[in-house]
Amino acid sequence: xxxxxxxxxxxxxxxxxxxxITPEMELTxxxxxxxxxxxxxxxxxxKKFKITIxxxxxxxxxxxxxxxxxxxxxxxxxxxxSCESSEEERMWWYYV
Amino acid sequence: xEHYEMEFDFxxxxxxxxxxxxxxxxxxxxxxxxxxxxxxxxxxxxLWENSRHSVSNLWSSDRFYELVALSQYENVVSGKLxxxxxxxxxxxxxxxxxxxxxxxxxxxxxxxxxxxxxIYIGRSSLIDEREVEIQVYDWRSPLASVFYRFGVGNAxxxxxxxxxxxxxxxxxxxxxxxxxxxxxxxxxxxxxxxxLRKLLSQNASSxxxxxxxxxxxxxxxxxxxxxxDLMMVQGVAGSGKTSVALHRVAYLMYQGLSSKLSAHNxxxxxxxxxxxxxxxxxxxxxxxxxxxxxxxxxxxxLILPTARVQTKNQLLETLLTxxxxxxxxxxxxxxxxxxxxxxxxxxxxxxxxxxxxSLAFKTSLEFNExxxxxxxxxxxxxxxxxxxDYDGKCIASRHLLKAEILDRKRDIPLGLRLxxxxxxxxxxxxxxxxxxxxxxxxxxxxxxxxxxxTEEFARLLSISESTALSRNIGRFTRLDVLTLxxxxxxxxxxxxxxxxGIALPDDIDPILEYTRENLQKEQLAFEDGLPLALLQLKxxxxxxxxxxxxxxxxxxxxxxxxxxxxxxxxxxxxxxTVLGDIYQTIEKxxxxxxFDRISKILDKKKSSLVSMNKSxxxxxxxxxxxxxxxxxxxEMESFSRSGEVPGVYEAQNQKAxxxxxxxxxxxxRDQQYQxxxxxxxxxxxxxxxxxxxxxxxxxxxxxxxxxxxQLEHPSEQQMQPSEHQAQSPxxxxxxxxxELRFIGSDTITDIRGVFVLPLYMxxxxxxxxxxxxxxxxxxxxxxxxxxLLYIGCTRALHRLSLFYTGEKSPLLD
Numbered sequence: 001x002x003x004x005x006x007x008x009x010x011x012x013x014x015x016x017x018x019x020x021i022t023p024e025m026e027l028t029x030x031x032x033x034x035x036x037x038x039x040x041x042x043x044x045x046x047k048k049f050k051i052t053i054x055x056x057x058x059x060x061x062x063x064x065x066x067x068x069x070x071x072x073x074x075x076x077x078x079x080x081x082s083c084e085s086s087e088e089e090r091m092w093w094y095y096v
Numbered sequence: 097x098e099h100y101e102m103e104f105d106f107x108x109x110x111x112x113x114x115x116x117x118x119x120x121x122x123x124x125x126x127x128x129x130x131x132x133x134x135x136x137x138x139x140x141x142x143l144w145e146n147s148r149h150s151v152s153n154l155w156s157s158d159r160f161y162e163l164v165a166l167s168q169y170e171n172v173v174s175g176k177l178x179x180x181x182x183x184x185x186x187x188x189x190x191x192x193x194x195x196x197x198x199x200x201x202x203x204x205x206x207x208x209x210x211x212x213x214x215i216y217i218g219r220s221s222l223i224d225e226r227e228v229e230i231q232v233y234d235w236r237s238p239l240a241s242v243f244y245r246f247g248v249g250n251a252x253x254x255x256x257x258x259x260x261x262x263x264x265x266x267x268x269x270x271x272x273x274x275x276x277x278x279x280x281x282x283x284x285x286x287x288x289x290x291x292l293r294k295l296l297s298q299n300a301s302s303x304x305x306x307x308x309x310x311x312x313x314x315x316x317x318x319x320x321x322x323x324x325d326l327m328m329v330q331g332v333a334g335s336g337k338t339s340v341a342l343h344r345v346a347y348l349m350y351q352g353l354s355s356k357l358s359a360h361n362x363x364x365x366x367x368x369x370x371x372x373x374x375x376x377x378x379x380x381x382x383x384x385x386x387x388x389x390x391x392x393x394x395x396x397x398l399i400l401p402t403a404r405v406q407t408k409n410q411l412l413e414t415l416l417t418x419x420x421x422x423x424x425x426x427x428x429x430x431x432x433x434x435x436x437x438x439x440x441x442x443x444x445x446x447x448x449x450x451x452x453x454s455l456a457f458k459t460s461l462e463f464n465e466x467x468x469x470x471x472x473x474x475x476x477x478x479x480x481x482x483x484x485d486y487d488g489k490c491i492a493s494r495h496l497l498k499a500e501i502l503d504r505k506r507d508i509p510l511g512l513r514l515x516x517x518x519x520x521x522x523x524x525x526x527x528x529x530x531x532x533x534x535x536x537x538x539x540x541x542x543x544x545x546x547x548x549x550t551e552e553f554a555r556l557l558s559i560s561e562s563t564a565l566s567r568n569i570g571r572f573t574r575l576d577v578l579t580l581x582x583x584x585x586x587x588x589x590x591x592x593x594x595x596x597g598i599a600l601p602d603d604i605d606p607i608l609e610y611t612r613e614n615l616q617k618e619q620l621a622f623e624d625g626l627p628l629a630l631l632q633l634k635x636x637x638x639x640x641x642x643x644x645x646x647x648x649x650x651x652x653x654x655x656x657x658x659x660x661x662x663x664x665x666x667x668x669x670x671x672x673t674v675l676g677d678i679y680q681t682i683e684k685x686x687x688x689x690x691f692d693r694i695s696k697i698l699d700k701k702k703s704s705l706v707s708m709n710k711s712x713x714x715x716x717x718x719x720x721x722x723x724x725x726x727x728x729x730x731e732m733e734s735f736s737r738s739g740e741v742p743g744v745y746e747a748q749n750q751k752a753x754x755x756x757x758x759x760x761x762x763x764x765r766d767q768q769y770q771x772x773x774x775x776x777x778x779x780x781x782x783x784x785x786x787x788x789x790x791x792x793x794x795x796x797x798x799x800x801x802x803x804x805x806q807l808e809h810p811s812e813q814q815m816q817p818s819e820h821q822a823q824s825p826x827x828x829x830x831x832x833x834x835e836l837r838f839i840g841s842d843t844i845t846d847i848r849g850v851f852v853l854p855l856y857m858x859x860x861x862x863x864x865x866x867x868x869x870x871x872x873x874x875x876x877x878x879x880x881x882x883x884l885l886y887i888g889c890t891r892a893l894h895r896l897s898l899f900y901t902g903e904k905s906p907l908l909d
Contacts, residue, residue, distance in 0.1 A: 036548060039556040055529070055555075055562035056522060 326703035333890035334713025405625030459656030511636035652676035715739030773863035866892035
């Protein structure tokens with residue numbers, strides 16, 4: 001489970017209990033997450049999941065959940081699987 | 097009569113036979129489905145025990161085998177699930193079948209056969225598996241079309257492998273309730289009409305259930321049409337457009353069973369929830385969740401998720417409540433000097449005529465052309481390309497970037513071309529990143545005084561410079577549609593430069609000024625929402641997950657050319673069914689050329705326009721009363737069913753008016769009318785009336801002095817005298833108050849009850865009795881008001897009454 005693994009990494013960096021990390025947790029100083037923590041988080045995620053996270057994409061991550069989604073899409077991209085679209089997307093369209 | 101009894105006996109036996117087959121099948125399905133149910137529970141437990149993890153975390157290579165293993169369990173579960181769902185559908189269909197397995201029979205002698213075959217027609221088919229015999233034919237099957245299209249005599253139908261001819265020797269209709277045969281009759285046209293008349297005189301809710309049985313020949317032609325990519329129907333009020341559309345959807349789905357057209361490929365655009373309701377009431381086998389029904393306002397929200405756009409109803413409310421609007425067409429143009437010579441901006445800031453002309457212009461094909469020219473101009477004029485540097489080198493020059501965009505294939509939307517450009521720049525960046533990171537690490541090492549780890553700090557620097565880079569690039573590769581739209585209007589000279597050879601309205605300058613003002617506001621005007629959505633689609637394109645194959649548009653007369661442009665881009669491969677009544681527009685005049693324009697915009701290979709002029713909804717009296725509000729000469733005919741002459745009632749004051757209205761409601765309820773609509777001009781009026789009736793004035797004034805309301809055109813049937821009212825207990829009054837419902841911006845989900853609602857929201861609905869309130873000269877005077885009255889009157893099935901106090905609306909004369 002991507003979230004669980006990512007949460008482990010982040011908890012380790014922040015010195016928190018794994019259970020204290022939630023998907024909604026924002027990557028901001030309010031949650032005591034500094035920029036350097038983010039850089040570390042990114043590096044560790046790349047190692048763990050064996051993917052590349054592009055630096056120009058990092059600013060789009062608002063919360064832990066965003067990172068998890070990004071990792072999942074990278075994973076499936078690298079696997080050569082097209083991203084599984086949600087029910088809503090299947091019924092509607094999305095902008096490219 | 098003896099013959100009838102013999103036949104009745106035969107039919108009753110046949111009915112029992114069919115029901116026993118259905119019951120047997122039902123028992124079988126129930127048995128096997130309960131077995132499946134327990135299998136499913138077992139399979140689910142298996143799945144749970146074998147996989148404590150969800151599927152999503154398995155998309156990595158090292159867990160591939162787990163994924164495969166898990167998916168096998170999954171297949172077992174989902175396979176069982178769909179079998180169960182299938183069984184549930186079958187059970188429901190069989191249960192309905194046992195209640196009423198069929199509604200008609202034709203005896204059809206195939207050309208090369210000696211004897212006629214008895215064909216029973218129902219809402220779904222029943223096949224006796226043992227004898228491999230079709231006991232009941234689905235009404236949508238080709239053979240069943242004979243029932244709708246032919247009388248006794250020669251007939252034919254088109255089967256998948258060609259036309260099949262034969263002879264109809266009997267046409268019979270049944271009334272079967274709760275598995276019992278009530279009666280049947282052999283139909284010739286006259287009796288059919290009698291049957292229909294009887295059915296139509298029922299109340300709205302019960303009538304809905306029986307439509308399948310009463311499809312008329314011309315309706316049937318529309319329903320079963322598969323030839324045309326664009327089927328347009330001009331149908332007068334009450335001609336059964338909605339029911340035709342619904343049956344067409346049902347028919348297309350039935351056809352689609354073989355051609356893989358699943359329900360999700362059908363989209364219905366409708367301003368109300370009628371369709372969902374009809375589906376659940378009339379054709380439950382369609383399944384309520386299977387067809388996407390959506391309001392155009394919501395479609396706009398999907399295209400422009402962040403914009404707040406004025407809804408159509410909000411627009412109508414603004415137009416109708418404005419005083420300007422009511423003065424728009426003075427009843428008598430007496431002295432040639434037109435006082436209302438379209439002032440540019442009215443003192444209250446809301447000039448209805450300007451709004452309307454602005455609306456008409458910005459939703460026109462001319463404006464579409466201007467948008468296209470503007471889009472071509474955007475990369476030349478309105479995108480600020482800039483040089484892009486990375487790692488101390490210029491990796492893209494602004495001139496080259498611009499040239500690239502201008503040269504790239506024009507048929508790809510601009511937004512996509514820019515996105516590709518952005519991707520290409522970042523690809524270069526990615527190639528250079530290793531070198532860059534090395535430099536950053538060296539840089540960090542040079543300053544050993546900080547406490548951070550080199551790797552992280554270098555990464556942090558890279559992230560922040562990449563963020564800045566991404567923002568720089570985004571400044572020209574990400575299009576902000578609203579800003580661009582504002583750009584189009586910001587300078588009148590610029591706007592002019594795009595309009596060469598395009599016919600503009602005379603007052604284009606005030607329209608531009610008005611638009612600029614509106615664009616400052618937080619909420620987007622309706623008239624800007626449509627072009628903005630179109631601009632978004634044209635600029636950013638879209639990818640469609642599963643394409644829609646059929647689009648049904650209800651109340652199409654309310655749409656503007658830009659609506660159809662948007663639909664054309666959204667659903668390019670769909671076939672369209674467009675239903676409307678050009679006599680039922682409110683804020684714009686419409687003619688038959690409306691359908692030509694649709695046909696041109698949607699540009700389909702084969703299209704056809706069908707007119708349905710017979711109104712089945714209203715009584716002849718209501719229909720002829722309604723016709724006075726039509727300016728154009730409509731060819732509307734009524735299906736002759738007579739009722740009371742609509743009454744126009746005057747009251748001396750508001751108080752008396754409210755009492756008169758309450759009296760009328762009580763009368764309607766005594767008549768067992770199930771749906772009663774109190775229609776007011778605007779939402780504000782409706783709310784006001786609702787408050788007055790729901791919470792009658794604190795402290796009753798002495799009503800005794802109020803003279804009894806006057807009856808202006810005495811209808812055939814006088815209302816009950818007021819003494820009768822005096823007897824009705826207070827309980828009755830309270831019952832009325834609790835039953836009263838107000839419909840504002842929400843749509844009605846059930847039409848049983850007493851409703852107060854604005855007229856424009858009553859579009860497409862029908863009520864057993866309609867009460868039109870406030871028909872005075874303050875409320876109803878303009879051309880728009882005339883159209884509203886037409887719409888209001890034609891909502892009534894059985895009884896129509898109009899109420900006013902003060903001076904009567906001149907539109908009534």
